[in-house]
Amino acid sequence: MSVRVRLTEAPFDPWAEVAEAERARGAARAAHGAAAVFVGAMRDRNEGVAVESMFLEHYPGMTEREMARAAEAALVRWGAAEAVVVHRVGEVRPGEALVLVAVWSGHRAQAFEACREIMEAVKHRVPLWKRERRADGERWVERNTPGRMDPAGA
Amino acid sequence: MSVRVRLTEAPFDPWAEVAEAERARGAARAAHGAAAVFVGAMRDRNEGVAVESMFLEHYPGMTEREMARAAEAALVRWGAAEAVVVHRVGEVRPGEALVLVAVWSGHRAQAFEACREIMEAVKHRVPLWKRERRADGERWVERNTPGRMDPAGA
Amino acid sequence: MRVQVRYFASLRERMGREGLRLEVPEAERLTVAEVWRRASGEPELPPGTLCAVNMEYAAPEREVRDGDEVAFFPPVTGGAP
């Protein structure tokens, strides 16, 4: 089991990060054939209002620790092999990547579930707070978007 | 709504493919900030037996059509924006990517659900058949692995 | 009327060919199941066999028309682990 977490103040390319992790895995690629990846980028609107930029505050030390703990717990619960979690902090502009969660596993169900579980922990347990700069002023984001939803027409 | 599907007899780099699609999206990156991606690579073992290579047979025409149909249905059902589906056909070696499903959406729940639904369609509806070359001979793969599972200890 | 029959994967191997062209008198009413019987010489579709008409999944009761392509294949196993 392997977990790698990272915070970055600089913009990062999530797909290059995954490709690099994939290369580093080497022979494990043929053992753990399933990869589930989530990337969240900053949107240019929230609740219908244009957002110009965002500041992501964190709790140095605790933020990394909670990220690593969430990833380890998810790998153990779902029997998955490897996770990479990267989160942006500081000033972010619309379109830039905020978060990357990548999980490798022997089977797709494990990879999907572990990836999703880590994302929910990032939204609800990892100490990170968003302050938006919008056309109508600055404000702290106080509510999370839902992690589950019903299909259209349900 | 945009769907792009592709079959390829040559090895492909799924992360380069996603990065390329991401670049092509341009301004949409800031509108649809959530991306869920699944990549399945060929494993070197199946049911405990070493697999040397695999031949993926398909039904030219129907295979692409079913891939596109599954992607469109999932985008509509979950209200997601964009999907890219690539599937390998022909001779494949362990460690090489077999399938890529990438979905972009405004919110993470839509992206996760649509990605997973497309993967299940690829496993169960899209006409593709695997013939494994193993240490103990050649054989057609006749059963799919489960797409859902319970967590450890459940 | 003419119907193009196609087999895939393990079914293609068992039948020993990729398919055949079936010719039947214009007046006959022909279902997918009947196409199977005439093409394969076997009375029943093997359990789990999937059928498609013109690259669309179809039930065995589905009627076929002149020029249709009728395909038979085993359960699909695409994707990855």
Added chain:
Amino acid sequence: MRVQVRYFASLRERMGREGLRLEVPEAERLTVAEVWRRASGEPELPPGTLCAVNMEYAAPEREVRDGDEVAFFPPVTGGAP
């Protein structure tokens, strides 16, 4: 004993500072909730406020020790859409 208090995000802004060092007589039994009262001057933890001791989530009843770092912050909103 000494306890380091830290505030984050909207709570930091409302308190007007990043934190403070709290000094209390060694003999006293001190909970996280009591640290809040002494540090902020407010009787109750604001609803939804999260607490951590030495970077681990902790309940308000949790006892703190000499040298501990006690943090208070609003619900987290990391990740992406």
